[in-house]
Amino acid sequence: MVGRTFSTTGVIMTGSRIDNLSIAVLLPCYNEAATIGSVVRGFKSALPGAAIHVYDNNSTDGTALHAMLAGAHVVRERRQGKGHVVRRMFADIDADIYIMADGDGTYSSDDAEELIRTLLTERADMVVGTRRGVHADAGRQGHAFGNRIFNVLYRTIFGTDFTDIFSGYRVFSRRFVKSFPAVSGGFEIETEMSVHASRLKLPVSELELDYGRRPEGSHSKLSTFKDGAKILWMFATLMKETRPFAFFGIVSAAFMLASLGFMAPVLVEYFETGLVSRMPTWVLSMALMMVSFMMFTAGVILDSVSRARAEQLRIHYMGLVAPGARELTLPSIEDLGAHHQSAKTGTR
16 A cells, blocks of 8 residues: 655655645756756656656757657757747746756656655745766866855855755756746856855755766766856856845945055145145046946946846746645635524524
């Protein structure tokens, strides 16, 4: 007899099935013909009731055909870049729970149910499958070093919610997906997802999972320096958008320090001789100080704008139903009257 577990969300988990919820598996792919077939079959076996969606990003090696033969729904996204693919998937597909993984076979489909279980039992909106051993041997040393640097930088700027912001194995609730304004075009999309959760203070969780190696014939599409520069630029952009006071405060402080640096020798000369012989230097220092004040003022104003935008996103997010939540229906006035009358007469 198959045992039943009742989750805190009111959803019944029976064996390896998760009832009453529609699940979509999202697989963004670019030239993954060597692995996509086995990945699709793995998710079909692990989650028999889930819909498997493969979004092919202009592959030239037959990725779409292999995915279709394995039983996936295949769609082509012409704009090149993982961010464009994710934005299209989130817009096109409607489900209660979304699972996103890479098509290279480095993530195990056997972990999908545990990720979903974590999402439901912890009432989270995103669960990230952090990669165990990713720094050891699953990628090039440049990638591993970049992972460490960017994760530390993320925790410094945006908060300590995540320890592996570049993991491609994630589970989302519907209200996360439909409130996420994806703007990134490339591999920096995972960073944007993490910032979205940290910005709105959404409930999130992490689950440490094994991370495998790519099989022979499959190659990473990530460029250490090119994509690293894009991610660094995304950090700066997201900081400007979500923490403008801190961003423009740093810029303001830099201009102020430069102004004081140019100003100091002119003031020393003035107090010693009563003369200002380096008038252009003095004018430059005053101009830099004015820019500093302008940057500080911009930070104050944009901070209010950013808070208002975050409130709007939060309101939209709160208008969406959490996975497994039971909608409460208030009784009508007629129902209350009938109940009151039956109580008075003693009828049921």
